[in-house]
Amino acid sequence: MLDNKDTHAYRAIARELAAKFAPRAAEWDQTRNYCWPNVADLTDAGLMGMTIPKRYGGQGASYLDTCVVIEEIARACTLSSRIVVEANMGGIAAIMAYGTEDQKAFAADLVLKGDKPAICITEPEAGSAATEMRTTARRDGNRYILNGTKHWITGGGISKLHVIFARVENEDGAPEGIGAFIVHSDPANGVRPAGFSVTERRRTLGLCGMPETELRFEDLIVEDKFVLLPPSGFKRGFADLMTAYNSQRVGAGTVALGVAAGALDHATRYMKERHQFGRPIAEFQGLQWMLADMDIGVHASRLMLHEAARSQGPGGLPFPDMVTAARAKTFATETAIKVVSDALQIFGARGYGEQEPLERMYRDVRMFTIGGGTAQILKTLVAGSRLGIKTPQTRDGYARRAGDV
Numbered sequence: 001m002l003d004n005k006d007t008h009a010y011r012a013i014a015r016e017l018a019a020k021f022a023p024r025a026a027e028w029d030q031t032r033n034y035c036w037p038n039v040a041d042l043t044d045a046g047l048m049g050m051t052i053p054k055r056y057g058g059q060g061a062s063y064l065d066t067c068v069v070i071e072e073i074a075r076a077c078t079l080s081s082r083i084v085v086e087a088n089m090g091g092i093a094a095i096m097a098y099g100t101e102d103q104k105a106f107a108a109d110l111v112l113k114g115d116k117p118a119i120c121i122t123e124p125e126a127g128s129a130a131t132e133m134r135t136t137a138r139r140d141g142n143r144y145i146l147n148g149t150k151h152w153i154t155g156g157g158i159s160k161l162h163v164i165f166a167r168v169e170n171e172d173g174a175p176e177g178i179g180a181f182i183v184h185s186d187p188a189n190g191v192r193p194a195g196f197s198v199t200e201r202r203r204t205l206g207l208c209g210m211p212e213t214e215l216r217f218e219d220l221i222v223e224d225k226f227v228l229l230p231p232s233g234f235k236r237g238f239a240d241l242m243t244a245y246n247s248q249r250v251g252a253g254t255v256a257l258g259v260a261a262g263a264l265d266h267a268t269r270y271m272k273e274r275h276q277f278g279r280p281i282a283e284f285q286g287l288q289w290m291l292a293d294m295d296i297g298v299h300a301s302r303l304m305l306h307e308a309a310r311s312q313g314p315g316g317l318p319f320p321d322m323v324t325a326a327r328a329k330t331f332a333t334e335t336a337i338k339v340v341s342d343a344l345q346i347f348g349a350r351g352y353g354e355q356e357p358l359e360r361m362y363r364d365v366r367m368f369t370i371g372g373g374t375a376q377i378l379k380t381l382v383a384g385s386r387l388g389i390k391t392p393q394t395r396d397g398y399a400r401r402a403g404d405v
């Protein structure tokens, strides 16, 4: 219904890759290895950086087409689909929107060759309250010096391109706002920026092949030419930061949708195969209604995500509308967690074991109401839009630190 010719072609490519990725999905989970062979296939198929405009070597694909690809791949391999999100949305989308010509060409080259950029916002003391980040970028002539720690950074140690958000200070240490910086690290090819290190990899519940890491910056030097978003006050800088995140939210919601759709397919098949009480369990109305609720949730999620993918926020920037994206991500991720859990239930003990992919999908899908803005924070956004009020979440208002503007 929403498809055009390109969408059909993208879906066909993604389906073919999903079939190829499915047999090894459990291996990445169990070994905690990054799926480099899949990245090579995604790169060859042009799906890494498909949203990058043609003038920088990409295909200028729409977010809608990207969502179709993400969903198809997520049905088979959550890890691979998450890579597609980050190679097309989030950090790379921010660079394509805000970057200089040189920055765009540089970033496009890396992503089109298979890099999944890392976006570095969260810190130990600054999760949902991202503006409370403590990482600083102090002006020093024609460069900035970064100090601080980020954690839960997806892809630390495998990503080459990093978009790092920090509190910018002038040469006297006076605050200027939140800015964003591009840092290139590629130790395997001799690019080792001094003062940039991956200090820890967390063990996670799901998506175990993706490194979730702590990064530390100790007098990390970033030349002016790698400043992506110059500081423009704390409110403005934060708003830009969140605007750039909207595409990522739609992508993350779509991964969850794909996992749910995959689980729904498994459950549908199994209900016809499995017999108890001398009949296929598909004949039990209790399960039929569960399956119907799952089907309805998946369809509604897809419609909301596609609406968000096609939306555009104010100001002409190429990002989905914030509230539409927040609404869709929240609904799709909460629905997906329930759908995958119900699919596992339909499999009974078999779903709980490793011979079926349900237990992995159940673990994989859990993160999506946390990463990229928690469900609670996104509901606050939706409620604020409905009520027409913006409620500061801090007790004493938005700007807390001396000198915040």
Ligand SMILES: Cc1cc2nc3c(=O)[nH]c(=O)nc-3n(C[C@H](O)[C@H](O)[C@H](O)COP(=O)(O)OP(=O)(O)OC[C@H]3O[C@@H](n4cnc5c(N)ncnc54)[C@H](O)[C@@H]3O)c2cc1C
Binding pocket: 118, 119, 120, 121, 122, 126, 127, 128, 129, 151, 152, 153, 154, 155, 212, 367, 370, 371, 372, 373, 374, 375, 376, 377, 380, 393
């Ligand atoms: C798998 C994974 C990957 C991630 N990848 C990245 C990444 O690549 N880059 C990056 O920068 N970050 C990343 N994150 C971090 C993610 O963005 C944060 O986890 C998220 O913003 C929430 O922060 P927090 O975990 O510190 O929770 P907190 O902010 O400490 O929240 C704790 C609880 O309180 C609730 N809460 C907080 N404030 C409010 C409020 N005002 N109203 C109602 N409820 C509230 C939250 O919803 C949550 O339930 C990732 C996280 C995960 C799990």
